[in-house]
Amino acid sequence: MAKKPQNAFPELPKIPAIAGVRIAGVAAGLKDNGKHDLFVAELARGSTIAGTLTRSRCPGMPVEWSKRQLPGGKVRAIVASSGNSNVFTGGQGRQLVENTAAATAKLIGCHKSEVFLASTGIIGEKKEVTFVADKVPVGVKALRKAAWYDAARSIMTTDRFPKAALRKVKIDNVDVTLAGIAKGSQMIAPDMGTMLSFLFTDAKIPAKVLQSCLTRAVDRSFNCISVDGDTSTSDTVLLSATGQVKRQPKIERANDPLLRDFREALEDMTGELARMIVRDGAKKDRLLTCDVIGAESQRAARNIGRSIVDSTLVRVGIAGAEPRAGRIVMAVGKAGERAERDLLGIAIGGVQIAAAGETLPDFDAKAVVKHLKAGQVHFTINIGIGRGKARVWSAL
Amino acid sequence: MAKKPQNAFPELPKIPAIAGVRIAGVAAGLKDNGKHDLFVAELARGSTIAGTLTRSRCPGMPVEWSKRQLPGGKVRAIVASSGNSNVFTGGQGRQLVENTAAATAKLIGCHKSEVFLASTGIIGEKKEVTFVADKVPVGVKALRKAAWYDAARSIMTTDRFPKAALRKVKIDNVDVTLAGIAKGSQMIAPDMGTMLSFLFTDAKIPAKVLQSCLTRAVDRSFNCISVDGDTSTSDTVLLSATGQVKRQPKIERANDPLLRDFREALEDMTGELARMIVRDGAKKDRLLTCDVIGAESQRAARNIGRSIVDSTLVRVGIAGAEPRAGRIVMAVGKAGERAERDLLGIAIGGVQIAAAGETLPDFDAKAVVKHLKAGQVHFTINIGIGRGKARVWSAL
Numbered sequence: 001m002a003k004k005p006q007n008a009f010p011e012l013p014k015i016p017a018i019a020g021v022r023i024a025g026v027a028a029g030l031k032d033n034g035k036h037d038l039f040v041a042e043l044a045r046g047s048t049i050a051g052t053l054t055r056s057r058c059p060g061m062p063v064e065w066s067k068r069q070l071p072g073g074k075v076r077a078i079v080a081s082s083g084n085s086n087v088f089t090g091g092q093g094r095q096l097v098e099n100t101a102a103a104t105a106k107l108i109g110c111h112k113s114e115v116f117l118a119s120t121g122i123i124g125e126k127k128e129v130t131f132v133a134d135k136v137p138v139g140v141k142a143l144r145k146a147a148w149y150d151a152a153r154s155i156m157t158t159d160r161f162p163k164a165a166l167r168k169v170k171i172d173n174v175d176v177t178l179a180g181i182a183k184g185s186q187m188i189a190p191d192m193g194t195m196l197s198f199l200f201t202d203a204k205i206p207a208k209v210l211q212s213c214l215t216r217a218v219d220r221s222f223n224c225i226s227v228d229g230d231t232s233t234s235d236t237v238l239l240s241a242t243g244q245v246k247r248q249p250k251i252e253r254a255n256d257p258l259l260r261d262f263r264e265a266l267e268d269m270t271g272e273l274a275r276m277i278v279r280d281g282a283k284k285d286r287l288l289t290c291d292v293i294g295a296e297s298q299r300a301a302r303n304i305g306r307s308i309v310d311s312t313l314v315r316v317g318i319a320g321a322e323p324r325a326g327r328i329v330m331a332v333g334k335a336g337e338r339a340e341r342d343l344l345g346i347a348i349g350g351v352q353i354a355a356a357g358e359t360l361p362d363f364d365a366k367a368v369v370k371h372l373k374a375g376q377v378h379f380t381i382n383i384g385i386g387r388g389k390a391r392v393w394s395a396l
Numbered sequence: 397m398a399k400k401p402q403n404a405f406p407e408l409p410k411i412p413a414i415a416g417v418r419i420a421g422v423a424a425g426l427k428d429n430g431k432h433d434l435f436v437a438e439l440a441r442g443s444t445i446a447g448t449l450t451r452s453r454c455p456g457m458p459v460e461w462s463k464r465q466l467p468g469g470k471v472r473a474i475v476a477s478s479g480n481s482n483v484f485t486g487g488q489g490r491q492l493v494e495n496t497a498a499a500t501a502k503l504i505g506c507h508k509s510e511v512f513l514a515s516t517g518i519i520g521e522k523k524e525v526t527f528v529a530d531k532v533p534v535g536v537k538a539l540r541k542a543a544w545y546d547a548a549r550s551i552m553t554t555d556r557f558p559k560a561a562l563r564k565v566k567i568d569n570v571d572v573t574l575a576g577i578a579k580g581s582q583m584i585a586p587d588m589g590t591m592l593s594f595l596f597t598d599a600k601i602p603a604k605v606l607q608s609c610l611t612r613a614v615d616r617s618f619n620c621i622s623v624d625g626d627t628s629t630s631d632t633v634l635l636s637a638t639g640q641v642k643r644q645p646k647i648e649r650a651n652d653p654l655l656r657d658f659r660e661a662l663e664d665m666t667g668e669l670a671r672m673i674v675r676d677g678a679k680k681d682r683l684l685t686c687d688v689i690g691a692e693s694q695r696a697a698r699n700i701g702r703s704i705v706d707s708t709l710v711r712v713g714i715a716g717a718e719p720r721a722g723r724i725v726m727a728v729g730k731a732g733e734r735a736e737r738d739l740l741g742i743a744i745g746g747v748q749i750a751a752a753g754e755t756l757p758d759f760d761a762k763a764v765v766k767h768l769k770a771g772q773v774h775f776t777i778n779i780g781i782g783r784g785k786a787r788v789w790s791a792l
Contacts (some may be wrong), residue, residue: 123722326519
């Protein structure tokens with residue numbers, strides 16, 4: 001058997017067409033290097049949409065546009081451009097967005113408010129107001145039924161590999177399909193690394209319900225990863241539902257038991273895409289998985305987990321294969337969430353090294369050192385005060 | 397003239413005795429390597445004290461002790477040990493602290509509640525309950541009037557040089573003296589880097605007023621520096637006032653105009669000590685100074701400044717001498733403080749590169765690149781919405 005290369009790229013699944021979705025990923029000339037740079041999706045009439053967008057107080061112009069259209073809950077087209085982020089570009093950038101939406105709406109035959117926009121690339125570089133609008137026809141002409149691989153390539157910037165995932169699930173007894181692409185880049189990059197993901201399903205789900213499903217899934221997937229602790233001005237996740245599946249029972253509430261498997265599949269799929277992003281940012285595939293349990297809430301657990309995986313000192317401690325609780329205790333303490341030092345428990349690689357606020361006297365330090373030097377590092381932190389838990393991933 | 401070495405240590409001022417203060421810094425055997433490791437200060441009867449202690453939710457045992465005594469406002473002794481932090485050490489660590497305070501109180505002839513404790517060193521390593529108490533007599537025996545240099549050395553862990561500062565100032569027409577020592581370490585260190593500072597004055601100032609002066613000074617000095625974005629479980633700043641100065645008018649309110657110069661001198665001195673800590677953590681003396689102006693409040697300005705200097709991507713951008721606004725805009729956006737993208741202005745090394753939310757078309761990019769490659773990097777960020785400002789420092 002051939003030796004597996006250290007940085008093997010994940011193999012993309014063979015994703016079928018999703019009824020009501022046509023997509024394209026093309027090299028339209030937005031990037032100077034001739035690589036794929038324009039993503040277009042066309043959705044059937046009646047499609048609903050949900051989204052989560054960056055919380056940055058200085059968001060990009062496309063984010064601002066999509067945020068404004070989101071409450072409408074209707075989508076006919078998504079356009080994402082790669083190479084220039086259209087952030088910090090003033091009135092000119094705003095005009096660029098307007099022109100792109102208008103051009104797309106005309107080509108697709110819909111209202112501007114049904115066009116969603118995203119972008120990734122350099123911040124603060126102004127382009128002609130027709131920079132993207134001029135290229136949209138190339139993308140629209142390329143639209144076809146299952147061009148997932150080209151689509152995933154077209155949103156890449158500093159990514160090493162394209163990312164896509166697929167889930168098949170039932171709503172009642174009806175088969176529905178979920179598919180999505182994502183991009184996310186490593187830390188030491190010449191340009192800003194943005195997280196984009198576009199998800200599609202043929203299920204029939206009202207926009208409000210779809211939003212509830214997406215928010216929960218993103219909270220447990222994309223919001224649980226960290227490559228460098230920095231937040232992009234362009235982060236965008238959009239989930240479109242075409243409703244083209246046949247004979248699906250009507251869904252009106254997010255907590256409808258019929259939706260349980262769908263929600264789980266969505267959470268699972270976004271988790272897979274999120275882990276691909278972390279893996280893209282990791283040198284030699286070194287990953288840190290941090291389970292936080294016993295926190296005050298899921299949100300508190302996630303914040304503590306992120307404080308741990310983002311901490312420079314914790315990371316230096318892993319690099320030095322240090323079999324100690326100290327830096328982890330520090331990172332729990334600085335997270336700002338409720339914690340009780342005297343209840344804290346810590347395990348590294350399955351070896352309990354601390355319990356009830358004290359380092360254990362006789363834990364197997366050699367086993368911990370060996371684990372810290374291996375590819376996949378795993379922490380479990382028990383806060384000991386509640387039932388909130390979260391799993392957080394980071395590249396090492 | 398001899399060429400100044402790149403990492404020249406700052407020359408310590410010649411600090412005189414402060415009436416009512418005796419100090420000692422000794423090698424008491426707490427560290428295995430025979431270096432200085434125990435600091436003791438004895439304060440005259442009637443001395444007041446103020447303090448700011450780490451906000452970590454998992455603080456050390458000595459922090460817990462000092463926090464409990466602080467509302468009393470009275471101090472007769474301070475004991476700081478270096479090499480072991482006594483954090484995450486359970487009941488045994490609590491007993492260690494009790495024993496240290498009791499032993500010191502007995503030797504000095506005061507109540508336990510007038511003894512303040514601090515520590516720095518490895519987290520989670522348990523020691524005998526008399527570990528420090530046994531050594532306090534060595535420190536007390538060494539007490540003398542102006543042993544500032546030994547004192548500054550005795551609180552060092554991974555620091556490269558000792559840190560001390562002096563200010564002489566008037567309250568009304570009476571000369572008072574302020575002096576202090578500090579420690580703070582670099583990022584890539586085998587142990588946790590803690591920030592400690594002990595400040596002394598012969599002025600007569602009630603504890604409550606002293607606390608107000610100290611809080612403001614710390615907010616504008618120690619709280620405005622960042623070496624690695626991590627927060628120690630043991631950070632401690634204590635300011636003691638012996639009141640031994642002659643004929644000083646009585647001060648009862650923090651906003652007494654007579655205190656203006658004192659407050660300014662305190663802020664100035666803590667700023668000098670804070671910059672020494674940053675400089676200690678800097679490779680080749682490379683420093684980043686970030687001025688944030690026009691923010692909603694001083695606190696908002698500081699948070700935005702810290703978000704900028706702590707950002708991995710901003711730091712990578714400086715390392716790459718990137719003459720762009722992008723990563724700074726990102727860091728402003730993620731700080732969580734109020735900001736208006738379309739009002740933002742940015743200058744690097746005095747060169748305005750962006751204004752009113754847009755990159756300027758013709759700024760001198762060569763000059764910016766040259767500045768970013770030099771030793772001292774300076775950013776000015778204008779948020780454009782208020783009057784809050786802060787200056788934040790970081791090692792590069």
